[in-house]
Amino acid sequence: MTGARNLDKSATAEALGKTVAEKSELFQRYSYYAAFAQDAGYEQTADILMATARNEAECARQGLAHLLGEVDPVSFLDMAVAGEHVDRTDTYPELERLARSEGFDEIADYFRIVAEAEGKHENMLGLVRDALRHGQTLEGRTVAYSAVDMAQIMLPAQANVAGYVHGGDLMKLADNAAWVVACRHARKNAVTANVEEMNFHSRVKVGDLVLMRARITYAGRTSMEVRVDVRAEDLLSGRRVEALTAYFMTVALDAQGNPARVPPLIISTREEHKSYEEGRARYEAKRRARRP
Ligand SMILES: [Fe+2]
Structure with missing residues (x-):
């Protein structure tokens, strides 16, 4: 990849x-700027920032491929775990102390x-590395593994005489998206x-593009909860509105139609952790309510 020389x-490797x-860094910055611009309603700015960000990421990826040469996941993971360890034990505790000493408690x-x-990150990457070293794979799947974004155009057959889409049709689309996520997580x-x-938030009309975003929030022994956000x-005009949100509790089935075990959910972020706990609480509450 890099020619005959080592x-x-x-100096080239350093460059x-x-x-x-x-x-x-530019990829990250532009992505965040794009998100801020999107939130503030500057759609075109967000779009162009995001396109530029993706290009910066591609440049970084190609540069890294030259630098690393052969792909060795265990050594990647070793480097990543070491870096995360230093960040956890030194870098950020030190910065916390600094901010605290200057009176910036919120930043601390x-x-x-x-x-x-x-x-x-250190824990998760370490678990994957150790499994890989022993020729195994980790049990469990991330939220991103099964997540889907689906889209469908609304046609007259889905609407009432006033041209608004039936709530039941939206529920069906949301149920479908939830089913895809559950199947993907459990296989x-x-x-x-x-x-x-x-909850239905606003009306959807014929000709609208319905966008469904579905993510698993909780996985128990055989149950999985999926949150679906539907926008129109x-x-x-390009205007988007929230149309529907719901949590679907699904059960995995084996070939005989009996409840089947599902892989655990690997939680990576605070938000995922919060969603998981909320999903578990809904699941437990439902179970308690069903008991005679
Ligand atoms: Fe990290």
């Missing part, structure tokens, strides 16, 4: 390292939260057992 310790670091708390996140068929906190986009 790249190690050359590549700098380029990768710079491009990676932020550094503490970052250090906690680094601990989770088994699944059925919906109950739906919680279903007016294709001509």
